[in-house]
Amino acid sequence: MTALVAIEHVSHSFGAARVLDDVSLSLAHDSYTVLLGPSGSGKTTMLSILGGFIAPQQGRVLIKGEDCTAMAPAKRPTATVFQDYALFPHMSIGANVGFGLRMMGMARREREAQARAMLDVVGLSASFERKPHQLSGGQRQRVALARALVVQPAVLLLDEPLGALDLKLRRQMQDELKAIQRRVGTAFIHVTHDQEEAMALADHIVVMNHGRIEDQGPPERVYARPATRFTATFMGESTIVPGTAAYGMIDTPLGRFPAGLDARHVAIRPEHVTLGGPIAATVQDVVYQGSFKRVTAQAGETTLLARLPAAAAVSVGQQVMLAIDPAHVIVLKD
Structure with missing residues (x-):
């Protein structure tokens, strides 16, 4: 099946700053994709290019097989939900959704x-x-979502839509966003810098860094077997330990x-360290x-992170024996 969205060799700069560097990406129908990365990684610029708010200096964007690179936002089959929701305060909720x-x-x-049906x-x-000021933050977020979905876009773009919500409401909205996406079947592309949010929502994660794609795939694979050192450290916590590879093994402190000859480091997740x-x-x-208890322990010259059971009897200064x-x-490899 042809990809719903195809980004082909897209590059873009703001002045001397290269924010996207020869990025290519294919996204499937009905998928929930999260663009994940730190500030300055290029994820928001990528979303703006997909929405038509920025024209890339190089490359092209195809949606449903049609070249949309130079197409105005109102003409392309996308809709965008912004972090501030941008609801019209003088209009009713129904009028906002139907705008x-x-x-x-x-x-x-x-x-x-x-x-009414989308609400x-x-x-x-x-x-x-009702009017927007009569609703909670989470409810206003859902109104913005309904307003974007009611026009039946092929792709819904979400620019850090949960960033203004408190932790409890953000987690509630994560569940609701995923349920809504499954119900309507529209492809969602969601930008965030929050790793937990990305793993809770995505069936496809794209990790970005310095304008390039570091890694991409199902969240389970990206977390458990990251392709690069950056992904291993950005997708959750890890202890990075250097080593020397030989004869199918890597020796570390x-x-x-077990490792290939090209191994240079190992990454150890804290949940895989036990007493x-x-x-x-x-x-x-x-x-x-x-x-759980998040424990930092010094093993020789290595500072090791461990996620131990909440009932574990450990205290600062204590000598412990750990297993990996x-x-x-x-x-x-890097």
């Missing part, structure tokens, strides 16, 4: 019916006559692990985080 249909010339009765999809059918093993370490810090699960050690 795009009104601009398309749809008759009032039909657009109101479609607006029902996002769980706000009772709010048709923390032990020997009771051959590694002697001194506890440097203990942070209680409810379901070799099946989950991540071998890196």
Whole structure:
């Protein structure tokens, strides 16, 4: 099947700053893709190019097989949900949702019916006559989502839509966003710098850094077997340990692990470090985080992170013996 979105060799600069550098990417129908990366990685510029708000200096963008590179935002089959929602404060919720249909010339009765139906999809059918100031932040976010979806875009673009919400509401909206995407079947492309948000939402994660794609794939693979050192450190916490590869193994200060001849480092996730093993370490810090304790321990010259059970009896200054699960050690070439 032809990709829904194809980004081909896109590059863009702002002055002397190269923000996208020969980026190519294909995205499938019905997918929930998250563009993930730190500030300055190029993810927001990529979203703006997809939405038509920026024309790339090089490369092209195809949506549903049509070259949309020079197409105006209103002409391309996309809709965008911004972080500030941009609702019209003087309009009712129903009028806000139906605004795009009104601009398309749809008759009032039909657009109101479609607006009501879409508000029902996002769980706000009772709010048709209300004004934006009468709703919570999470409800306004769902109104913005309904307004974007009601025009039936092929691709919905979301620019850090949960960034203004508190932690509890953000997690609630993550569940709701994924449920809505599955229900309507529209492809979502979502920008965030939050790794947990990306893993909660995406079926396809694209990790960006310095205008390039570092890694991409299902969240489980990107987390468990990251392609680069940057991905290993950005997608959750890791202890990066240098090593020397020979005869199918890599020797490190923390032990020997299976590896190819091109291995240079290993990455160790804190959840794969346990008590009771051959590694002697001194506890440097203990942070209680409810379901687990985040422990920093010094093993020789290596500072090792461990995620131990909440009931583990560990304290600062204590000598402990640690083990690393070799099946989950991540071998890196860089």
